[in-house]
Amino acid sequence: MVASDQHAIHAAFKLSRSHASGEPFTLDVDIQLPSSGVTAVFGHSGSGKTTFLRCVAGLERAQAGQLTVQGEVWQKENCHVPTHQRPIGYVFQEASLFEHLTGMGNLAFAMKRAPTPTSDEGLQQIIELMGIESVLTRLPKHMSGGERQRVAIARALLIQPRLLLMDEPLASLDHQRKQEILPYLARLRASLKIPILYVSHSVDEIAQLADHVVVLEQGTVVAQGDIGEVFARTDVNALSGFDTGAVWQGKSVARDEQWHLVKVSFQQTELWVRDTGEALGSSIRVRILARDVSLARTALDETSILNRMPATITDICPDRDEAMILVRLDCGEEVLIARLTKRSLDKMALQVGQEVWAQIKSVAIVR
Template identity: 45%
Template sequence: MINSNKAVSSSIIAKLKASLHSESQVFELEVSSEFPSQGITAILGESGSGKTTLLRCIAGLENNVQGQLKVEDRIWLDEKQNVPTYDREIGFVFQDARLFEHLNVHQNLQFAVKRSHEKVKRAFYEEVVKALDIHHLLRHKPEQLSGGEKQRVAIARALLIKPKMLLMDEPLASLDDARKQEVLPYLAALQNMFHLPILYVSHSTDEVCKLADHVIVLHQGKVIIQGEINEVFSSAELPSIYKRETSTIVDAKIIEKNERWHLLRAEFGGNTIYLQDNKQTVGKTVRLRILANDVSLSLKDEKESTILNRLEGRIAGIEVDKNGASALITLEVNRTEIVAQVTRKSVDDLFLMVGMTIWAQIKSVAILA
């Protein structure tokens, strides 16, 4: 397992055990994790892996939870105490918005203001309303809102209690693709505007790669892998259900726009790469995702090729799937590691070894945000 418990100024420590009983089965949750107290930490896993259960344990909504839960300098759970939900100062956003249907948007927000543990100043209220772009909706009833608008109001309501942590349980799951794309930019902006930890439950790797800084992957109630997002998605330890999602995720700065070819030139870690121009501006930093199976390897620079992005690097690691046909190659390319997924036969045919100089040919790059 990746251990990304690097020294951080403040963090959240969750070492939790819970046994949940239903009529037909018993579900055991056992999690030991440490993650940053700012930014978005995604909890990823297939259905039934314990994602929502973990969120409920952190919120204090499950009984018979044992262990330790420490949020910065405050203990919420240990052998001596179990702070009740209403004192944990948590904002919760569910799959459905759960707005009060008989109240308009402004009244829904005021309900949260009254519940806040500290006085909510008018300036903070206006900041939240502006951040979620809902000022024009304040007099609307929930029935007059689209699904995306309801979720934006629900997020605003959760923020207005001034929580120490924001918990989001698949907030986009009930939305169609168009509404998801409408809400995603607001979610991405939250971490930079409000500087609080956000735990984001999802089964969508696309959402996670766009939003998260840190990832916890669960399977049958246990942590399989956790760490910074690029560490997790570029790891050979990624569970089999997500193997096709193995990728390199980096932040790159756009340095040039080519109007003739509708291409952008971007830099990351001392490398230059070409991207399709999707109206991004020069100087902007974007998050890129390079799927491992979109990276092929060559012993030389294949200049007579349609592949524009070719980077020279050194093989830093080879992980062979002994029960399958593939191998994961980790390349050091200047100051960045890039992963390529190739066949075991190719490893043998090219006599690939750690330390070799190799050329990575990148067939496709996705701009995430």
């Protein structure tokens, strides 16, 4: 789909080895990535997502592989550009700051080695973007985990990468710290023009940050595409479960002052969501969790549910939970997923092709 884009990234790696436990592991991927926006590489632990990222960085060498980034060959047959010659920025899972340097020292370490000098304003901008002004004089051991990670991200930006690689940058942080950093990442994604490869096993983070998703399972790609497309699939095992849910991208079109609601328009449907103060006309991404969608045979008028719409059942798939089932629905151009008990499915005698009413109990605005 982006094969013709000469600025895109083409990564194909074949690598096999055995884990410390003796279990064999094989990574076999061939991925085309778009040249802008955030591409999330999603998978559970052991799926090979970090190995994939390390291959892109050159920190690990696949036995066979080909890597072309924006027209430049980084790996091909016997040629393997070493990591320090690749124009990348890398954010590791746990803070990788140099312990002997202060926050500023760490930033200066990158600036000294960047291809062009960083202007004072440029530096100031990044410091503000990451909110690290107050920790720059401290040594890493005197920073919190979240602060260290933000300095590490700033450092990765100051090397002036053409491709930013992030390996679960939030995974080592507790929930509160995650919430502290996520807004910075969202701002980062809005202000950066370079492509970002973001490895994560958190559906939440991806729903919030990614434009494009690659799903890895046991070293192979099981799904890839636009986030809306991939999250609408019910056949991707790694994505099914408690957090399953569709991601819709729309625009706010009207505001209801009295009830503090905003109407968001999608391709063929509309939803009322909580007013978060965004200007009308701004683009809004929502996530509708499958567990928040219920089905009815007729339009019920006396209900507390604000958003409901007619839909057609297009697929019924098993869930990882024995008692549950995933129902895929078409609402015009948009796809919804509903998670029901098998018993409800049986009681309502739902079948593929049937027309139903989808009731959406809650809509999360992710961006």
